[in-house]
Amino acid sequence: MRSYGQYCGLARSLEVVGDRWNLLIVRQLLIAPARYRDLIDGLPGIATNLLADRLRDLERSGVIERRPAGQGSVVEYVLTPWGAELRGPIESLIRWSTPLMVRGPEGDSFRPGWLALAVPALLDTRVEVRPSATVGLEIGEEPLQLRATRSGFEVGPHDGRDLDATVRAEPAYVLGLAAGALTLSDARALGVVEIDGDESIVRAVFAA
Amino acid sequence: MRSYGQYCGLARSLEVVGDRWNLLIVRQLLIAPARYRDLIDGLPGIATNLLADRLRDLERSGVIERRPAGQGSVVEYVLTPWGAELRGPIESLIRWSTPLMVRGPEGDSFRPGWLALAVPALLDTRVEVRPSATVGLEIGEEPLQLRATRSGFEVGPHDGRDLDATVRAEPAYVLGLAAGALTLSDARALGVVEIDGDESIVRAVFAA
DNA sequence: CCGCATCCTCATGGATACTG
DNA sequence: CAGTATCCATGAGGATGCGG
Numbered sequence: 001m002r003s004y005g006q007y008c009g010l011a012r013s014l015e016v017v018g019d020r021w022n023l024l025i026v027r028q029l030l031i032a033p034a035r036y037r038d039l040i041d042g043l044p045g046i047a048t049n050l051l052a053d054r055l056r057d058l059e060r061s062g063v064i065e066r067r068p069a070g071q072g073s074v075v076e077y078v079l080t081p082w083g084a085e086l087r088g089p090i091e092s093l094i095r096w097s098t099p100l101m102v103r104g105p106e107g108d109s110f111r112p113g114w115l116a117l118a119v120p121a122l123l124d125t126r127v128e129v130r131p132s133a134t135v136g137l138e139i140g141e142e143p144l145q146l147r148a149t150r151s152g153f154e155v156g157p158h159d160g161r162d163l164d165a166t167v168r169a170e171p172a173y174v175l176g177l178a179a180g181a182l183t184l185s186d187a188r189a190l191g192v193v194e195i196d197g198d199e200s201i202v203r204a205v206f207a208a
Numbered sequence: 209m210r211s212y213g214q215y216c217g218l219a220r221s222l223e224v225v226g227d228r229w230n231l232l233i234v235r236q237l238l239i240a241p242a243r244y245r246d247l248i249d250g251l252p253g254i255a256t257n258l259l260a261d262r263l264r265d266l267e268r269s270g271v272i273e274r275r276p277a278g279q280g281s282v283v284e285y286v287l288t289p290w291g292a293e294l295r296g297p298i299e300s301l302i303r304w305s306t307p308l309m310v311r312g313p314e315g316d317s318f319r320p321g322w323l324a325l326a327v328p329a330l331l332d333t334r335v336e337v338r339p340s341a342t343v344g345l346e347i348g349e350e351p352l353q354l355r356a357t358r359s360g361f362e363v364g365p366h367d368g369r370d371l372d373a374t375v376r377a378e379p380a381y382v383l384g385l386a387a388g389a390l391t392l393s394d395a396r397a398l399g400v401v402e403i404d405g406d407e408s409i410v411r412a413v414f415a416a
Numbered sequence: 417c418c419g420c421a422t423c424c425t426c427a428t429g430g431a432t433a434c435t436g
Numbered sequence: 437c438a439g440t441a442t443c444c445a446t447g448a449g450g451a452t453g454c455g456g
Contacts, residue, residue, distance in 0.1 A: 005317055006317055006322075007313040007314075007318040007380075008316075009301065009308070009383070010325075012309060013301040013302070013305040013308065014232070014301070018226075018228070019447095023226075024216075024219060024222070027216070035418085035419090036420075044214060047448075048420070048450095049422080049448090085304055086304060088300045088303070089300040090218055092296045093222070094217035095217075095296070096294060099290060100224070101215075101217050108212075109214055114214075117218075172215075210427085210448080210449090244437075244438050245438075254430095255430050257430085258430075260438080282438095
């Protein structure tokens with residue numbers, strides 16, 4: 001990216017992460033460290049040369065690091081501590097996007113892993129839920145789980161542990177619930193969400 | 209901007225504000241509503257055709273509005289309520305940029321008005337300062353003032369009211385102090401900051 | 417296969433001149 | 437002052453190649 005030549009924090013940030021695809025690459029690495037192939041899969045639409053270019057740029061500017069993974073010459077891309085601090089700006093943009101997301105997918109591609117960032121960003125962290133309470137999220141295939149911690153919520157792949165409840169819904173409704181743009185009772189009246197198990201926990205998590 | 213085709217809040221946000229210059233235009237309008245000429249002045253380096261393009265795009269997507277200003281056919285650009293909510297993402301990116309800003313301007317252009325966003329974004333809002341306490345900021349020419357409110361700090365042009373204290377320093381040191389990357393006593397030992405008036409208020413505001 | 421590098425085409429950005 | 441029009445440089449996207 002060509003420099004803006006402005007002594008302003010926003011302009012300097014954008015010189016590092018403002019290039020097309022850059023923040024989406026960081027998004028993928030916030031979900032989990034990843035190999036080149038994982039990034040291609042998690043970034044539908046990116047051209048392979050662009051991914052290679054961007055990974056070089058982000059490494060040069062100190063946002064990501066390559067590190068050996070497993071055996072052989074296999075490398076894995078990981079965020080540096082500074083790069084991981086982009087969680088704040090990214091969650092903030094995700095919250096801002098709510099009006100754009102309630103329209104639904106409209107043919108856009110979707111990866112359940114993206115919810116691992118979006119749902120905690122949207123949920124009201126002031127809500128008090130018993131720590132370690134765990135709710136399964138079934139969106140399409142990939143089973144996810146949402147766990148309450150003292151500091152907020154974590155969403156990741158289901159690790160097989162016991163679930164207090166399970167929610168099954170389309171991505172748009174999960175996001176609507178998390179953002180408070182849709183209440184649980186409305187969602188149930190519309191028949192767009194199914195809940196198994198301890199419903200009170202689900203109500204507590206998605207308290208509007 | 210070409211669509212990413214991803215049903216992800218970050219991707220959809222970037223389709224609206226990810227284009228080059230877009231967030232910097234929003235930055236200017238967060239500082240104050242502005243006319244075309246004000247934007248040209250506040251966005252050194254932008255080409256006039258790009259500014260016109262971006263203003264059209266941002267209006268179409270509901271981030272800004274044109275409205276008549278003064279008399280005649282003079283128009284002014286203003287953020288919509290949704291556009292104004294970009295303050296969160298922008299402040300977040302400004303905080304993230306601290307390591308990039310402590311290097312100093314290095315020839316980049318600077319507008320004191322940019323501090324109206326950066327300083328409140330960087331200051332620790334948990335600090336308790338007497339509401340309506342006012343500190344003058346003298347950076348280059350343009351006199352600014354920093355006012356404590358119940359909810360945080362506001363920085364804007366000096367309105368001529370009485371000041372409890374005045375701080376004079378280069379932009380980089382003001383940002384360093386606000387970010388807590390530089391302590392007031394270090395700054396004074398280095399002779400890079402001058403303080404007049406009630407120094408205790410300045411110490412309270414910039415409590416590291 | 418994975419992890420890129422090269423090549424080509426086309427869309428976008430930038431600088432400047434110009435107009436109502 | 438508030439933008440358009442024009443022309444050139446750069447960057448994105450897609451296909452393909454290629455070594456390990």
